[in-house]
Amino acid sequence: MRAAGAALGLVWGLVRGNAAGWGSVEVISALAAGATFAVAFVLAELRARAPMPPMRLFRSRTFSSGNAVIFFLNAALTGGVYLMAQFLQVGLGHRPLAAGLGMLPWGVAPFLIGPRAGALVDRIGERQLILGGLVLMGAGLGWIALVARAHMPYAELIAPMSITGVAFSMALPAVTKAVVGGVAMQDIGKASGAFSTMRQLGGAFGVAILVAVFAAAGSYPDPAVDG
Secondary structure: OHHHHHHHHHHHHHHHHHHHOOOOHHHHHHHHHHHHHHHHHHHHHHHOOOOOOOHHHHHOHHHHHHHHHHHHHHHHHHHHHHHHHHHHHHHOOOOHHHHHHHOHHHHHHHHHHHHHHHHHHHHHOHHHHHHHHHHHHHHHHHHHHHHOOOOOOOHHHHHHHHHHHHHHHHHHHHHHHHHHHOOOHHHHHHHHHHHHHHHHHHHHHHHHHHHHHHHHHOOOOOOOOOO
């Protein structure tokens, strides 16, 4: 309940910030409530006899950094996918089906590389794949940001979208193994649950933050607006 309240309050505040005003009672109250619920959740878990996520796990730098990586990685990818779907339809004039097909470069890479990435983790180690994936993710999304414009040729988006797909496929198995493999056997289930939760929260916050940025700098009526 506390965890859900924390996520709901923070996401609601981010989504409503531009429409209601960042200094409005609604937004400030939502953000304050979310932060309060988050603190209450941590304090309750610290006192619980059988906490859902044992707070002691976060003392491990590998566990904490791995959860941070998946949060931001999924935030970047999910937020990017959400806005790309809008861009293909509003900025390039594609119909929904065409826009969905246009997202395939993002989806094909994990399908092709994902099964092989797990084997690579054992051969070259988690850190190299995580770092390489993060660098490629930044490069791919940065490339999209540089070339994106209204009525541009779709073909210019294929390479950067493919790169982001490859980046996620490289980093995900490596960071999963680092987080789950870095805890004691009896903690694997709870570590996996915490990891999955951070991944989902990253997606929710990624969309909320990017939508807030878009709403402040651009608009749907004019796809040529610079953000």
